[in-house]
Amino acid sequence: MVVYEKSKIVIDHLNLWFDDAHILKDVNMEITSNTVTAIMGPSGCGKSTLLRCLNRMNDLIDGCRIDGKVLIDNENIYTENYDIYNLRKRVGMVFQKPNPFPMSTYDNVAYGLKIHGIKNKKIIKERVEKALIDANLWDEVKDKLRKSAFELSGGQQQRLCIARALAIEPEVILLDEPASALDPISTAKLEELIDELQSNYTVVIVTHNLQQAARVSKFTAFMMLGEMVEFGLTDDIFTAPKDKRTENYLRGRFG
Amino acid sequence: MRRFKQIFGFALSTISLIIALSFLILIITYIIIKGYSVLNWEFISQPPKMSMTKGGILPAIVGTVLLSIGAILFSLPFGVLSSIYLNEYARGERIKRIIRVGVNSLAGVPSVVFGLFGLAIFVKYFNFGVSVLSGSLTLGILILPIIIRATEEALKMVPNSFREASLAMGATRWQTTIKVVLPSALPNILTGVILSIGRAAGETAPILFTAAAFYLIGLPNSIFDKVMALPYHIYALMTEGTFPKEQTTIAYGTAFVLLVLVLGMNIIAIMIRIRSRRKQQW
Numbered sequence: 001m002v003v004y005e006k007s008k009i010v011i012d013h014l015n016l017w018f019d020d021a022h023i024l025k026d027v028n029m030e031i032t033s034n035t036v037t038a039i040m041g042p043s044g045c046g047k048s049t050l051l052r053c054l055n056r057m058n059d060l061i062d063g064c065r066i067d068g069k070v071l072i073d074n075e076n077i078y079t080e081n082y083d084i085y086n087l088r089k090r091v092g093m094v095f096q097k098p099n100p101f102p103m104s105t106y107d108n109v110a111y112g113l114k115i116h117g118i119k120n121k122k123i124i125k126e127r128v129e130k131a132l133i134d135a136n137l138w139d140e141v142k143d144k145l146r147k148s149a150f151e152l153s154g155g156q157q158q159r160l161c162i163a164r165a166l167a168i169e170p171e172v173i174l175l176d177e178p179a180s181a182l183d184p185i186s187t188a189k190l191e192e193l194i195d196e197l198q199s200n201y202t203v204v205i206v207t208h209n210l211q212q213a214a215r216v217s218k219f220t221a222f223m224m225l226g227e228m229v230e231f232g233l234t235d236d237i238f239t240a241p242k243d244k245r246t247e248n249y250l251r252g253r254f255g
Numbered sequence: 256m257r258r259f260k261q262i263f264g265f266a267l268s269t270i271s272l273i274i275a276l277s278f279l280i281l282i283i284t285y286i287i288i289k290g291y292s293v294l295n296w297e298f299i300s301q302p303p304k305m306s307m308t309k310g311g312i313l314p315a316i317v318g319t320v321l322l323s324i325g326a327i328l329f330s331l332p333f334g335v336l337s338s339i340y341l342n343e344y345a346r347g348e349r350i351k352r353i354i355r356v357g358v359n360s361l362a363g364v365p366s367v368v369f370g371l372f373g374l375a376i377f378v379k380y381f382n383f384g385v386s387v388l389s390g391s392l393t394l395g396i397l398i399l400p401i402i403i404r405a406t407e408e409a410l411k412m413v414p415n416s417f418r419e420a421s422l423a424m425g426a427t428r429w430q431t432t433i434k435v436v437l438p439s440a441l442p443n444i445l446t447g448v449i450l451s452i453g454r455a456a457g458e459t460a461p462i463l464f465t466a467a468a469f470y471l472i473g474l475p476n477s478i479f480d481k482v483m484a485l486p487y488h489i490y491a492l493m494t495e496g497t498f499p500k501e502q503t504t505i506a507y508g509t510a511f512v513l514l515v516l517v518l519g520m521n522i523i524a525i526m527i528r529i530r531s532r533r534k535q536q537w
Contacts, residue, residue, distance in 0.1 A: 089424070099419070
């Protein structure tokens with residue numbers, strides 16, 4: 001595999017089982033710093049599971065067993081006594097369905113700061129504002145920060161979830177099909193935001209929308225049945241796929 | 256023939272419902288008719304006088320309120336923390352199922368058995384005597400399973416996506432529980448709490464040996480004093496004393512007050528539930 005630039009995350013011979021089901025099969029991948037990397041594939045191929053390996057969210061599932069390494073900045077996150085709370089602070093995540101907390105917009109963004117022990121109200125206020133600005137949401141919500149986050153539209157809620165993740169200043173942002181519940185205009189705004197995010201963050205996005213992967217990402221991984229079929233520059237994958245299965249998928253033969 | 260069966264069947268079920276509801280109306284009207292002559296301001300603001308043939312039932316009202324509050328103070332923290340263990344912390348379905356069977360069994364224990372237990376443990380062993388404290392603790396154990404179940408249901412209704420979002424930000428499971436899950440579950444927990452207050456207020460057997468006094472003129476001074484209580488007061492008026500005729504009317508008046516108290520609690524619970532459902536948008 002060619003390493004293009006500085007690797008932020010290296011996935012090394014990763015295998016994952018849920019009870020007896022072998023979900024991820026010997027996955028290898030390198031995720032480049034300050035770029036957008038897309039993981040695509042048909043439903044059930046393990047792409048979301050792979051994403052959740054990067055912040056160890058799979059740990060929460062009973063019967064989950066993992067073998068192999070995931071290195072972030074050359075440090076394996078799958079070692080005993082690894083600080084998963086700090087890991088999840090460094091590796092933020094946004095989910096498929098917008099999931100703001102039942103609190104005000106402001107408190108949603110401030111939540112992460114508070115749980116990580118920041119008490120100074122002035123600092124919290126500054127960081128909340130900055131996160132909302134960075135998530136392209138500030139202008140839309142600045143007059144209703146104290147109102148319930150549920151009053152926002154779906155697209156705004158999803159950008160709020162991104163702001164919430166940004167507030168704790170992560171290095172990596174994982175997006176798990178973030179636009180699948182959004183309308184086309186909200187999706188366009190979200191993609192614009194993802195494009196901006198890569199200047200400061202390493203972004204990994206899971207999507208089953210091919211056009212979306214083509215639009216937003218520099219690198220693309222294609223997965224099928226738990227295997228990493230192909231991984232490379234997005235332009236190469238979409239114009240000259242090396243693997244027959246990738247080609248078939250891109251032509252819409254299955255998925 | 257099929258048509259006739261249908262008409263007959265539905266007619267029967269309609270009548271059954273009317274009969275069931277008429278019992279409720281019957282109970283309430285009967286109690287009002289038998290007891291209304293004693294109902295006035297003095298009745299709820301004065302202690303009993305003249306061997307309980309005159310005066311009011313203030314000590315019994317205060318006693319019931321104290322016992323109910325005491326029961327909640329004891330069982331709410333225990334119940335909520337137990338539910339958190341079951342719903343947020345414990346792993347493995349088997350152990351949880353065993354614990355739930357235990358909690359349900361506790362709910363199935365007859366209330367007079369709780370009374371005997373309270374007598375043996377709180378009154379005698381801990382030497383709290385027949386007192387507000389002993390009665391509250393006994394009632395607290397009685398309503399513990401109700402609180403645990405209500406809280407567990409409330410916690411289950413909190414969407415998992417809230418927990419995931421919090422954990423994915425690096426929160427511990429405890430932080431997630433305290434700052435996200437519990438606040439979201441609070442209205443439903445509150446509903447369970449109020450229903451269980453109603454339950455505690457209406458119980459006689461658990462306080463029979465642990466807290467209740469037959470006749471007190473004054474109000475309790477400390478949690479180690481005996482108290483009068485509405486349900487026990489009704490029992491006492493009907494079975495003891497020297498003026499059965501006058502006492503019966505007072506017993507019905509007392510029953511009315513108790514009914515208003517308990518139904519009032521239930522209405523408050525329903526109102527909280529309706530309000531929180533309207534506010535809940537997940």
